[in-house]
Amino acid sequence: MASTPPFSDEHEQLRQSIRGFVERELAPHAQQWEQERWFPDEVFAKMAAQGLLGLKYPEEYGGQGGDYLHEAVLCEELARIGSGGTAAGIGAHVNIATPPIWKFGSEEQKQRYLVPAIAGEKIGALGITEPGAGSDVAAIATRAERVDGGWVVGGEKTYITNGVRAHFIVTAVKTTRDGGHHGISFLIVERGEGVSSSALHKLGWQASDTATISFQDVFVPEENLLGELNEGFKLIMANFQWERLAMALGAVGAMALAWERTAQFARERQAFGRPLSGHQAIRHKLADLATSVYTCRCVTHDALRRFVAGEEPLKEVTMAKLLTQRACFELMDECLQIHGGAGYMREHFIERAARDARLGPIGGGSDEIMREILGRALGL
Numbered sequence: 001m002a003s004t005p006p007f008s009d010e011h012e013q014l015r016q017s018i019r020g021f022v023e024r025e026l027a028p029h030a031q032q033w034e035q036e037r038w039f040p041d042e043v044f045a046k047m048a049a050q051g052l053l054g055l056k057y058p059e060e061y062g063g064q065g066g067d068y069l070h071e072a073v074l075c076e077e078l079a080r081i082g083s084g085g086t087a088a089g090i091g092a093h094v095n096i097a098t099p100p101i102w103k104f105g106s107e108e109q110k111q112r113y114l115v116p117a118i119a120g121e122k123i124g125a126l127g128i129t130e131p132g133a134g135s136d137v138a139a140i141a142t143r144a145e146r147v148d149g150g151w152v153v154g155g156e157k158t159y160i161t162n163g164v165r166a167h168f169i170v171t172a173v174k175t176t177r178d179g180g181h182h183g184i185s186f187l188i189v190e191r192g193e194g195v196s197s198s199a200l201h202k203l204g205w206q207a208s209d210t211a212t213i214s215f216q217d218v219f220v221p222e223e224n225l226l227g228e229l230n231e232g233f234k235l236i237m238a239n240f241q242w243e244r245l246a247m248a249l250g251a252v253g254a255m256a257l258a259w260e261r262t263a264q265f266a267r268e269r270q271a272f273g274r275p276l277s278g279h280q281a282i283r284h285k286l287a288d289l290a291t292s293v294y295t296c297r298c299v300t301h302d303a304l305r306r307f308v309a310g311e312e313p314l315k316e317v318t319m320a321k322l323l324t325q326r327a328c329f330e331l332m333d334e335c336l337q338i339h340g341g342a343g344y345m346r347e348h349f350i351e352r353a354a355r356d357a358r359l360g361p362i363g364g365g366s367d368e369i370m371r372e373i374l375g376r377a378l379g380l
């Protein structure tokens, strides 16, 4: 495949290699993992063996020494598993749980958490959302009380991806009694005494492990403070742009795959003596959907190009997240329609893809929050 900016030939070679791995090792199990509402932990080890849990991380920590463009290729290609839940579990580990440790962690924290995470030996989760605080991050109520040698944590996180299986949870806590953004800190909480998880069942992303995590008087040692005390909000903000780009890239990958498979179906399925694609209404629908895939890809890749060039493309990333998540859901619905009754059957790929795509406009900052950010960025 010819490369187009911001990707080079090297990235396209990586894409082919990841695609082969995904089609050989992951996609054949997608249906089973969805039914079992779980994908095995060994997936992390398999990914690590291919170097896929550390594409953007330095070699000294076991990473591949690449950058965000290499990671972007992975984000797009994971969609080809055909299981949004499996892609989400892997994505949470590489795109939201480990980046704060890489950027803000001490050397000792990197050795203890980042190195085994890249090796697929420890699985990470990011715990911000709570039953009483989602979009309004500043309203979190999980408390960390200072004690000799560390903190004692009490509270509850919810909707946490990898929340049952994670060995460590990068957790947002309140370290002062003041309200607002100030007084949030991050602690790396290891699974152990006082930490309990309960699995949640969902509309889509069935294979991913989503949980409520309770912390009951959990002692967290001093050395597990990540970044500066009371400056945790900065840490949240630091990775938001990448998290949202990763979601946009995932949507672009999922849309491209659904289009290819639906076009193939439309060429093969006969109705009224000709293939579905021989009917103008269906042909035009597929033309519109191809335009949507292309538009989403262009907007996302433009935001990505700016991001890797070191700009702070808040507006462009926010627009990419806003545009792609809703467009992806709408495309899945249209593709399902083209499949007719087959599209409504449980575990048909498009039935799953349509359910999986519903999360996009909610997670990682909802559509409404994206519009709020854009409103401010546009001076409104």
Ligand SMILES: Cc1cc2nc3c(=O)[nH]c(=O)nc-3n(C[C@H](O)[C@H](O)[C@H](O)COP(=O)(O)OP(=O)(O)OC[C@H]3O[C@@H](n4cnc5c(N)ncnc54)[C@H](O)[C@@H]3O)c2cc1C
Residues within 6 Å of the ligand: 092, 125, 126, 127, 128, 129, 133, 134, 135, 136, 158, 159, 160, 161, 162, 202, 205, 210, 359, 362, 363, 364, 365, 366, 367, 368, 369, 372
């Ligand atoms: C499957 C799944 C996986 C997730 N994984 C993680 C994870 O790994 N870690 C983690 O920390 N969180 C995770 N989340 C949480 C996710 O980020 C939140 O669900 C999301 O931020 C929205 O928060 P909320 O659900 O509390 O909704 P709320 O904030 O309660 O919002 C409810 C509705 O009100 C709207 N709304 C809120 N504020 C405004 C406003 N000012 N103006 C207009 N409308 C507004 C929202 O857009 C939404 O439509 C996950 C969620 C799901 C469903």
